[in-house]
Amino acid sequence: MPHNDQEYYYARAEAELKMAETARDPAAVRAHYILAGHYLDRAYGDHGEQGATADQIRARIPIPNPQQ
Numbered sequence: 351m352p353h354n355d356q357e358y359y360y361a362r363a364e365a366e367l368k369m370a371e372t373a374r375d376p377a378a379v380r381a382h383y384i385l386a387g388h389y390l391d392r393a394y395g396d397h398g399e400q401g402a403t404a405d406q407i408r409a410r411i412p413i414p415n416p417q418q
Contacts, residue, residue: 356393359389359390359393360389360394362385363385363386363387363390363393366382366383367383367386370382383411384408384411387411
């Protein structure tokens with residue numbers, strides 16, 4: 351069990367990345383990466399500044415090619 355918020359958010363990010371790796375639906379993969387990014391921002395981001403918006407994070411995530 352994580353001892354503090356940073357450990358919790360990092361563990362959640364790791365879990366989302368693992369789920370992204372096993373997801374088959376490109377939309378699910380994208381959603382897991384977006385969530386992982388949010389958790390990593392919470393774990394390591396500067397809490398004194400406003401973080402990126404969800405739209406900004408989505409724009410940085412590549413859309414996987416389902417035919418690969």
